[in-house]
Amino acid sequence: MSRKLENKIAVVTGGSSGIGLVTARLFAEEGALVYITGRRKAELEQAADSIAHATPVQVDSSHPEQLARLMAQVEAEHGHIDVLFANAGGGSLKPLGAITEADYDDIFGRNVKGSLFTVQTALPLLADHASVILTGSIAGSIGQPGCSIYSASKAALRAFVRNWILDVKDRGIRFNVLSPGATHTPALLELAGPEASAQQALLKRMSSLIPLGRVAAPEEIARAALFLASDDASFVNGSELFVDGGQAQI
Structure with a gap:
């Protein structure tokens, strides 16, 4: 039986730990040649050593010049990208009244700016009918104490894909948001x-x-990412896939 991502070129940002690492490992097991990024060199290289056919590239996704270096390397080595998993991000929790400008800049820089410029920098390399997956969160759809800035940043990703599917509809590129619950x-x-x-x-x-x-176990989120990355999801476009055990539905 053929593997779902046989000979595909996949880029996974934020791939040195957690969901990104487990997903990158699954993509490789399914036949992809995988690039993973992370901000911390030692952790990134250790992660790459645990994945077959993985290339680590130290990148902070909130810095477009580092993303440009990543994409230049992928172009030189393979010429295109079949699967882009814009997974890098994060943030802290603070209630209204305690939020600083630095908090805002950090969370929106990592989640919104980072995702936007990851996709935009990769756009010339994306193969026709490529799959682009953004890591959202149920936080973008439900209220939680101290979570307003993080929630807003994840809700922005949902807005991105609704519009991007129209911007590049002539190329058949699919954009979807994968929104985990607690993992x-x-x-x-x-x-x-x-x-x-x-x-x-x-x-x-x-x-x-x-x-x-x-x-959730990280492997459960990774399997959902594999679905969106593969031809199994060939008609899934502009959607948000919740993998949250039902939390956002109640």
């Missing part, structure tokens, strides 16, 4: 601090909000 990643556990008891309490509290009664 068992290092980034999630960091919200609780270093204590194992606090981390377990956070997981228990988040699980209580999810109809399926648990947080």
Whole structure:
């Protein structure tokens, strides 16, 4: 049986840990040649060592000149991109009244500016009928305390894809948002601090909000990304795919 991404060129930003790393590994297992990016060199190289046919490129996606260097390398080595997973991002939580300009610039720089210029810089390299996936979040659709800036940044990604499918409709490129719920990643556990008891309490509290009664494993998000990347989703365009155990639907 042929693999879903056989001989495809895939770029995964934010691929050194968590959802990005697990997805990059799955893409490679499905036959893709994968480029992964991250801001921290040692962590990035360690991640690449765990993925077959992976090329690490140190990039901060909020800096367009670094994205340009990444795309120039992909062009020189392969000439095109079949799958672009704009996954890099993140942010902190602060309630209204405590938000600083630096908080805004950091979160919108990583999630909105980074995603925009990742896609725009890659656009000349995207093959016709390529798949572009943006990592959103259920935070873009539901309210949570202290989450307004992060939520707004993820909601912006949903607006991006609605418009981009019209901007490049003559090329058949598909744009979709993949919106996870709470997922068992290092980034999630960091919200609780270093204590194992606090981390377990956070997981228990988040699980209580999810109809399926648990947080997601990164592999579950990765399989949804593979669906959107592959020909299985050949008529899925401009959509938001929630992988959240039902949390955003209640």
